[in-house]
Amino acid sequence: MERILDILRRNGEGGEPYYQSFRYATSDETETVATALIVLNADPDLRDTSGQPAQPIAWECSCLQKKCGACAMVIDGLPRLACDVKLSDCKDTIQLEPLKKFPVVADLIVDRTVMQDNLRELRLWMEDQAVMVDKGMDVAYESSRCLQCGCCLEVCPNYCVEGSFTGMASAVPFSRLLAELPASRQKEAARLYTRRFFEGCGKSLACRNICPAGIDVDHLLVNSNAVAVWKRFRKR
Amino acid sequence: MGRVNVVGAGLAGLSAAIHLAKAGVPCNLISALPSERAQSVLAEGGINAALDTMGEHDTPAEHFADTMKGGGNLADPNAVTGLTEHAPEIVRWMFSLGTPFQMEHETLILRNFGGQKKKRTAYSKSSTGKVLMTALIDEARRYEADGLIHRYSHHLVEDLKTEGDGNDTRCVGLVLRDSYSGHLFAFKGLVILCSGGMNGIFPGLTTGTIPNTGNITALAFRNGVELGNLEFIQYHPTTVGIPGKRMLISEAARGEGGRLFILRDGKPWYFMEELYPELGNLMPRDVVSREMFFVSRRDDCEGQVYLDLTGLPTATWEKKLSDMREEILHYLSVDPVTTPVPVSPGIHFFMGGILVDENHRSSLPGLYAAGECACQYHGANRLGGNSMLGALYGGKVAAEQAALLSGQSAFADSSPVDLGPATSDWTASRTVSSIQTERLKEILWNGLGIAREEGMLRRAVQSVDDLLAQNLREWEWSRALLGKAMLVCALQRQESRGAHYRSDYPDRDDPRFQKTTVAVCRDGEIITAFRPIPERRDDRGTNP
Numbered sequence: 001m002e003r004i005l006d007i008l009r010r011n012g013e014g015g016e017p018y019y020q021s022f023r024y025a026t027s028d029e030t031e032t033v034a035t036a037l038i039v040l041n042a043d044p045d046l047r048d049t050s051g052q053p054a055q056p057i058a059w060e061c062s063c064l065q066k067k068c069g070a071c072a073m074v075i076d077g078l079p080r081l082a083c084d085v086k087l088s089d090c091k092d093t094i095q096l097e098p099l100k101k102f103p104v105v106a107d108l109i110v111d112r113t114v115m116q117d118n119l120r121e122l123r124l125w126m127e128d129q130a131v132m133v134d135k136g137m138d139v140a141y142e143s144s145r146c147l148q149c150g151c152c153l154e155v156c157p158n159y160c161v162e163g164s165f166t167g168m169a170s171a172v173p174f175s176r177l178l179a180e181l182p183a184s185r186q187k188e189a190a191r192l193y194t195r196r197f198f199e200g201c202g203k204s205l206a207c208r209n210i211c212p213a214g215i216d217v218d219h220l221l222v223n224s225n226a227v228a229v230w231k232r233f234r235k236r
Numbered sequence: 237m238g239r240v241n242v243v244g245a246g247l248a249g250l251s252a253a254i255h256l257a258k259a260g261v262p263c264n265l266i267s268a269l270p271s272e273r274a275q276s277v278l279a280e281g282g283i284n285a286a287l288d289t290m291g292e293h294d295t296p297a298e299h300f301a302d303t304m305k306g307g308g309n310l311a312d313p314n315a316v317t318g319l320t321e322h323a324p325e326i327v328r329w330m331f332s333l334g335t336p337f338q339m340e341h342e343t344l345i346l347r348n349f350g351g352q353k354k355k356r357t358a359y360s361k362s363s364t365g366k367v368l369m370t371a372l373i374d375e376a377r378r379y380e381a382d383g384l385i386h387r388y389s390h391h392l393v394e395d396l397k398t399e400g401d402g403n404d405t406r407c408v409g410l411v412l413r414d415s416y417s418g419h420l421f422a423f424k425g426l427v428i429l430c431s432g433g434m435n436g437i438f439p440g441l442t443t444g445t446i447p448n449t450g451n452i453t454a455l456a457f458r459n460g461v462e463l464g465n466l467e468f469i470q471y472h473p474t475t476v477g478i479p480g481k482r483m484l485i486s487e488a489a490r491g492e493g494g495r496l497f498i499l500r501d502g503k504p505w506y507f508m509e510e511l512y513p514e515l516g517n518l519m520p521r522d523v524v525s526r527e528m529f530f531v532s533r534r535d536d537c538e539g540q541v542y543l544d545l546t547g548l549p550t551a552t553w554e555k556k557l558s559d560m561r562e563e564i565l566h567y568l569s570v571d572p573v574t575t576p577v578p579v580s581p582g583i584h585f586f587m588g589g590i591l592v593d594e595n596h597r598s599s600l601p602g603l604y605a606a607g608e609c610a611c612q613y614h615g616a617n618r619l620g621g622n623s624m625l626g627a628l629y630g631g632k633v634a635a636e637q638a639a640l641l642s643g644q645s646a647f648a649d650s651s652p653v654d655l656g657p658a659t660s661d662w663t664a665s666r667t668v669s670s671i672q673t674e675r676l677k678e679i680l681w682n683g684l685g686i687a688r689e690e691g692m693l694r695r696a697v698q699s700v701d702d703l704l705a706q707n708l709r710e711w712e713w714s715r716a717l718l719g720k721a722m723l724v725c726a727l728q729r730q731e732s733r734g735a736h737y738r739s740d741y742p743d744r745d746d747p748r749f750q751k752t753t754v755a756v757c758r759d760g761e762i763i764t765a766f767r768p769i770p771e772r773r774d775d776r777g778t779n780p
């Protein structure tokens with residue numbers, strides 16, 4: 001099995017973007033795009049399809065099993081995790097591009113710091129105040145699984161780095177807060193949720209099926225909206 | 237007040253940073269990638285604490301006894317006393333931060349885990365590490381907003397700074413490289429290393445993450461920091477190969493009723509249940525892995541070992557293991573509900589590492605270590621459920637110790653200093669080629685498997701010596717030296733204990749070897765010694 005990886009590259013922030021193609025051959029059908037990138041980069045004499053010497057491909061990866069979100073990139077037009085996409089599910093040529101909603105650092109690496117900044121601005125923390133009951137557990141669990149990979153922001157028509165709308169990548173963590181905070185802090189949290197998420201969301205639901213962790217965003221939104229927008233605070 | 241430098245933003249690093257902040261001590265939280273990418277998010281099964289919510293009359297003393305016994309009585313008993321007595325407090329703290337542990341009727345549910353007769357492991361399906369990390373990341377964010385935790389994600393440790401000579405040498409800071417800008421920065425202050433296990437010395441053969449390169453441990457070693465118990469490498473019984481790594485199937489699978497078998501004379505033989513009737517499939521990991529190794533070499537057995545989960549109730553899959561099922565389906569195209577999963581042991585945890593005392597101080601004053609990079613708590617073999625506990629508690633202890641010294645004038649001004657772009661020579665010396673990485677892995681793999689013996693270890697040492705004699709770059713040399721230290725420690729421990737099994741010395745030898753193996757680098761040479769384990773003080777805790 002051979003694939004061509006057509007990669008949108010850029011040497012640092014100011015560099016001009018360009019596509020460079022690499023040939024990757026393997027007999028293992030279970031390999032992923034991440035495997036291909038690792039093997040290509042391990043070649044001390046890396047060359048592109050035209051035989052020209054090439055620098056190693058800059059990308060981030062950590063767990064290789066869909067649990068850390070490091071390797072999010074645009075694969076054949078959709079934001080995916082490189083360790084999630086099997087080569088056997090791809091066409092002969094696979095196009096890899098960096099996430100476009102974030103500043104490019106180099107090649108496939110983007111700076112997603114803004115996601116952390118947003119969560120800090122939203123005051124997303126507990127302060128030893130969680131009120132845990134069996135009923136809220138599924139929301140807290142589902143919400144806790146967010147990888148902060150940025151795939152949901154990539155497909156969102158309303159999200160941009162400079163805007164005040166923080167997108168599903170903050171709404172998901174927020175649902176844990178809204179489910180577990182004591183009533184004294186829920187009102188403030190509800191106000192921030194409404195202003196920075198609910199009012200900016202165009203309800204396109206583009207993010208619904210893109211989450212690599214398979215988080216049930218509908219379920220979380222229903223719960224968060226009930227608290228924050230419809231003021232159904234849970235009785236303690 | 238000077239900032240403490242915490243290296244690593246997984247469970248141990250976050251715990252250290254948060255406990256520093258709680259004490260009002262500012263810190264730099266330094267990591268190659270953000271916390272969400274840390275190896276801690278992969279931890280699955282749970283966290284141990286004698287919370288005794290299951291009506292079994294569990295106590296910290298029993299947790300202590302199981303941890304010591306499971307670790308071949310090689311751990312520091314005073315440190316383990318602290319760990320096990322504080323475990324309930326650690327889990328309650330995580331609960332108060334909103335960790336969605338499994339609950340029923342407002343009660344925390346505990347599960348069975350290997351090497352422990354009582355239910356002691358709090359969990360959240362098989363994503364416990366992930367949900368603990370989310371809760372801690374949120375908590376750290378509060379102190380980030382308060383200006384007490386300063387995050388330096390995408391920063392790599394490239395050097396340790398020391399002052400003084402001989403016995404007066406102390407650690408005074410770090411040199412970091414911003415992997416985005418390429419600039420070097422000098423960070424002054426105390427250092428707490430929470431940089432994870434040495435997975436990168438065995439790339440592709442472990443269940444860990446790629447950024448845990450082992451380079452920081454190698455750097456500490458070449459700077460004269462003592463390492464301990466390097467020969468103890470945990471092979472987790474139930475791993476499967478996926479592209480680029482070993483994927484773990486959590487011990488929770490066996491805790492919930494999973495059974496191991498191999499085909500003997502054409503029929504499934506549930507060998508662990510026959511060989512160890514009391515704990516069966518839940519024997520400590522070293523025992524299970526070794527038995528898997530042995531049965532797969534028997535003439536009357538064929539093929540590999542399988543993990544049989546087909547008898548688990550539907551409710552267990554739905555409530556406790558749904559994420560595990562999804563993962564196995566995705567990467568192996570096998571549905572564990574209906575089909576046994578072929579498994580084999582894979583490297584999962586390094587009990588050895590930077591040797592620390594019960595206060596998490598390394599041999600180099602000013603340098604602390606916690607989490608998997610440290611040698612503490614687990615002795616010769618770690619019990620499932622104790623790693624996340626050790627990371628959280630160890631980070632807390634290290635932070636409390638560092639907080640005591642952080643007010644010293646030597647560390648008063650610790651604003652990072654921009655040293656400009658790394659030179660090409662600097663970068664080249666810290667580059668590790670894939671060829672050298674593969675060569676070292678191959679040598680160590682041949683010496684440090686599940687069953688070891690003198691001949692294979694000597695041949696591996698010779699091979700590393702040949703490697704070291706080549707024209708290696710600085711960091712390649714450091715990594716090879718660390719690898720050699722692992723082999724030498726394994727060679728010198730002429731007994732079998734915990735994860736270290738010597739086919740030529742199959743018995744445990746307490747008089748000679750119930751000691752900590754210490755390795756230190758002096759002028760490029762490795763010096764090893766066996767050091768007595770601290771006596772258990774009677775002023776702490778209840779007797780086991």
